[in-house]
Amino acid sequence: MTDSSVTPISWNHHELVLLDQRILPAQESYVTCRDAGEVADAIRAMVVRGAPAIGISAAYGVVLAARKQQGEDPKVLEADFKVLAESRPTAVNLFWALDRMKRCLLELGQVDAEALEREAVAIHEEDLQANLHMGELGADLIEKSGRGNVLTHCNTGSLATGGYGTALGVIRSAYKRGLVEKVFADETRPWLQGARLTAWELCQDDIPVHLIADSAAAHVMKTCGATWVIVGADRITANGDVANKIGTYSLAVLARQHGVKFMVAAPSSTIDFSLTSGDLIPIEERDEDELKSLQGINIAPTGARAFNPVFDVTPAHLIDAIVTERGVVLSPDLDSMAALK
Incomplete structure (x- = not known):
């Protein structure tokens, strides 16, 4: 199930x-x-x-x-x-x-x-069992701060995992408890994982979702009652730095400015204890055309170049909580992350 x-x-x-x-x-x-x-x-x-x-x-x-x-x-x-x-x-x-x-x-x-x-x-x-457990642990954190709206980035649900989801699993669990009123989902350019995948998953499960342009996140945090930003991770280093879909770092900076809490939900297999900081994480860059076109239609002039990194690194000091199936790390750093070993 x-x-x-x-x-x-x-x-x-x-x-x-x-x-x-x-x-x-x-x-x-x-x-x-x-x-x-x-x-x-x-x-x-x-x-x-x-x-x-x-x-x-x-x-x-x-x-x-x-x-x-x-x-x-x-x-x-x-x-x-x-x-x-x-x-x-x-x-x-x-x-x-x-x-x-x-x-x-x-x-x-x-x-x-x-x-x-x-x-x-x-x-x-x-992975499925880890996601179900993380969902409950993350929902426990949301319960402490009270009912509200959440913002998420990229896709972290069943489509991205063995089932249920990491960040979206937390949102699913919190919604079932009545802790989430609605979800704001970033569109997540250039692949539009938020628009195409996250919004689709939430609609499949009848969870209220409002799709927003990536650049609308600050406005949503300021005016729409967002209490948490909840994201997944592609790699977490020993000090708690997090590599995730491009745009995640921006959200963490905006969340700190607006007093919105920032949660990362990921299985312990995402933690790379061999790397001491996010500066050491290899960042994938993909083809320029992914940024210059949309569903096969050019949206930029032929002569324009594009820089297309698909991940960025959020420093640990901007993260309020990392949720794994092994437990929750608040205000992550080298010492608190080591406890997950």
Whole structure:
């Protein structure tokens, strides 16, 4: 039971079926992956996106590769691990999931597709349970500050995870308790994950949502009773700095200016304790045309260049709470984050 009507990742033992998030909400279409290369292509092309969902998909990609190499030496899967690892650079969940699958493979001593499948399914199921728990922990924080409106960025729901969602899971849990009146969802340029995906998910679950332009966030905080900004994360460093969808840093600065609390909800697999600060996080830059066009229509002059980083880093001192399935860190820093180890 996910408490959400959305199922973006389906596994049927021999194929990985992904809801194509590039064309939502206009069309619900699915992409079927039958080998690791096709999974990597789906991740790179944004068929599937969201840090936890990327990690889960990559784990199933390893299983698909293993089915063709049953009983062989683990080294035969090295190329498949490499192609999956190179699909997206910023989301640490991808590397966490691949490392977990690799440890399982090495412990087996040979390619055992059935055992690797059990590990991938466990990663998927554990993510869902983590999201459900995070939802309750985040709702507890909202309850302390009282009923109000929340603002969220990008998409952090069932589409981005193994089910229910991280930041959107918190919003779902809080709404069920009567703590959230309505949700303001940033459109999230250039891929419009807020407009196309978050608003769609909330409409599916009958949660009141108001879509806003990214640049309207300050006005909403000032005039519309927003009490929390709630976002997800693609990587969290040891000191509590957070890499998330481009525009998140701006929201944190605006929230601090307006006295609005700022919450990050993410599974512990998103924490990269090997990095001491957000300055060390690799920031993915994507093609200029993603920014210069919209659904295939040019919206900028041909001669204009575009700078298209798709993540930014929010420093820990702007974050009121990081919510994980292991617990809540208030005012994160090196010491408080270390407790999550």
